[in-house]
Amino acid sequence: MSAEVETAFECTNEPPHRFAIVERMRNREGVLLTLRRLDAPYPKREMFITGRELKMGYDNVYKACFVCVDQGRKETAIVLAKADIQAGL
Numbered sequence: 832m833s834a835e836v837e838t839a840f841e842c843t844n845e846p847p848h849r850f851a852i853v854e855r856m857r858n859r860e861g862v863l864l865t866l867r868r869l870d871a872p873y874p875k876r877e878m879f880i881t882g883r884e885l886k887m888g889y890d891n892v893y894k895a896c897f898v899c900v901d902q903g904r905k906e907t908a909i910v911l912a913k914a915d916i917q918a919g920l
């Protein structure tokens with residue numbers, strides 16, 4: 832029996848929106864993630880992380896927060912740990 836451990840990610844908004852990765856798919860160009868919002872019901876959203884972003888020398892990748900963008904805010908980002916983006920791939 833394997834327990835699915837869901838890592839929560841937050842955006843930089845105050846209060847932060849919270850997300851979990853529910854699906855990962857690697858292709859030639861990078862990794863396609865499906866994100867589920869945890870702090871409120873919201874449609875799932877796909878997010879593409881390019882191979883170039885994964886090769887940069889940082890532990891995290893910063894992507895625009897789609898909930899914030901939907902609300903008209905553009906300065907925030909979801910902080911995604913590379914280790915989790917590629918977990919199990």
Ligand SMILES: [Zn+2]
Pocket residue numbers: 842843844847848896897898899907
């Ligand atoms: Zn946000």
